[in-house]
Amino acid sequence: MPLSLADRATYLAYDPGIAPAEGGLPGLSVLKNVVNSINLFGIIAVVGALAVSLAVWAWGHHSGGHQAEANGKKGATVAAGAALGLGAANGIVMFFSTLGSQVK
Template identity: 50%
Template sequence: MAAQIAPMADPGISPNEDGLPGLPVVRNIVGALLTWGLVACVAGLVVSVIVWAVAHQQGNYSHASSGKTGVIVAAGGALLIGGANAIVTFFSGLGSAI
């Protein structure tokens, strides 16, 4: 016995600007979080470069490797934080095309 598949109906729901009060406040909070995240990435990058340089100069290659990893992580974090809006917009567009 074959199961019948009912066609999916579009419920007609989409994101809107006036659905909930306080949206401008939430946007300000998220913007501030982005700023804090970027400041943390800069601090992590500076600390990692210092660890990398000092450890390499002293011949401690294990810590130098950790410094290199910290540089990559900080740079990757800055890339993702800086591109967060574009990433979400891209995947939101993909999701609406399903």
């Protein structure tokens, strides 16, 4: 007995049959290289930001500039958080992707 349109729509809503697969579109390797390059650029920028922030923190501390010292601390904290995020990006995405694929 064939399924009615409503039954087919209900079945499709529960199991669309879609899963990530490599090789489906051309240019996937190029896209991966671009994203890897963006990640590397971000890490290099964070190293520079951390160096500048630490220098501002030290300068503010030794010159008595409390605002500069606070801004240097803030910048160092933000740079460290950005480095953590950039380094953990693959793991974070993989964790939530795996978690999402377990939803039934």
